Amino acid sequence: MSQQAEINALPLDTALKLFLAHLGGERRLADKTVEAYQRDLVNFFAFLNMHLGRQVTLGDLQTLTITNFRSYMSARRRGNDGISASSLARNLSALRMFFRYVERRWDIKNTAVALIRGPRLPKRLPKPISVEASKILLDAAPATDAPKWVSARDTAVLTLLYGAGLRISEALSLTGADAHIGDSLRLTGKGNKTRLVPILPVIQHAITTYVHCYEAAHSTPLPQDGPLFRAIRGGPLRAETIQSRLRILRGQLGLPQTTTPHALRHSFATHLLAGGGDLRTIQELLGHSSLASTQVYTDVDATSLMRVYAAAHPRA
DSSP: OOHHHHHHTOBHHHHHHHHHHHHHTTSOOOHHHHHHHHHHHHHHHHHHHHHHTSOOBGGGGGGOOHHHHHHHHHHHHHSSSOOOHHHHHHHHHHHHHHHHHHHHHHOOOOSGGGGOOOOOOOOOOOOOOOHHHHHHHHHHOSOTTSOHHHHHHHHHHHHHHHHHOOOHHHHHTOBGGGSSOOSEEEEEOGGGOEEEEEOOHHHHHHHHHHHHHHHHHHTSOOOTTSBSSBOTTSSBOOHHHHHHHHHHHHHHHTOOTTOOHHHHHHHHHHHHHHTTOOHHHHHHHHTOSSHHHHHHHHHHHHHHHHHHHHHHOTTO
16 A cells, blocks of 8 residues: 555544644643534544545545535534534634644645635624622622631632633632732733733732631641642632632622623723723733734723713713
8 A cells, every 4th residue: 555545544533633632732722722623523524424424534535525514514503512603613713724734744635625614703792890890799709608718719719810810710720839929920821822910919918818718727838839729628629619609799799690700801901991001911911812802892992981971971
C-alpha cells in the first residue's frame, strides 16, 4: 500500500485524537473549548457514516460536497438536540479548523467547507445590574446560616467578579499562593491570554477576611499549592456553588433572573464605561483578545442613557 493510500485509509477517530492534541498543545485552547470541538466532530463523523452508508475514513473528506455539509447542518438544527444558532456556529468553526488541520498535516483538501455560510446570530447584549443593586448584593452576600468562613468565601468570590471583572473560572482557579494579594493580580484567562488586573482594597480585605476565617475554622494554614477557594469538604469550590448562592440572593433581594456570576463581570465593564473608562483599557481589564468583544458595552451604555433621556427629558 502506498503512503497516500495509507493516509486515505486513516480512521477519523485517529485523526481526531491528533487534532485534539494539537488544540490543547500547540494552540493551547481551553479544556472546555477542546471538549466542545470534540463533541461537534464526533457528531459530524457519526452523521457521515450514516449519511454515506459506510465507515468514513480520512480520504473521504476531500470528496464531500457543499450539499453534504448543508445536510449535516440541517440535521443538527432539526435533530433531537435542536441546537441553537450559536452552537451551530461553533460547530461550523470546529469543522473548518479540523479541515484546515487535515490539509496542513496530510494534504487532504476540501474547498466546500469554506463555502458554508454560518447561521445568523442574534445580537445579545450583556444584562448588567445597576450600581445600587451591586452594592446591595455584595452587602447581602454573607449567608447567616452558613459557617463564617463559607460566608466570607462567597463574599470574596462575588467581590472579585464585580470588583475586578474576573470570569468565575478565573476566580476559582486562584491558588493559596494568591491569598496575600497585592494591588494587582496577574491572570491567565481564556485562550491562555495573560493580563494584569488591578485589585481594589475592598477586594484585598474580602480575601484576607476569608483566609483568616478559613484558617481559624480549620486550625491550619491555607495550603499555598491548592485552590484558594475551598468547598465545604475541602476540595476546590465549584462554579455551581456560587451560582446557587446567587439564585438564593436573587430571590431574597428581588433581583432579575439575569443576575448571574457573568452578569457581575458585565456590570464591572458597564459601570466602568459609564464612569468614563475608555474601551481599550476595559478590553485589557476583561482580557478580550478583540476590541469588538468589548464594544458591545457601548451599546449597553447607550441603552441606559436612552432610558434616562426618555424618563427625564421634557420633550421625550
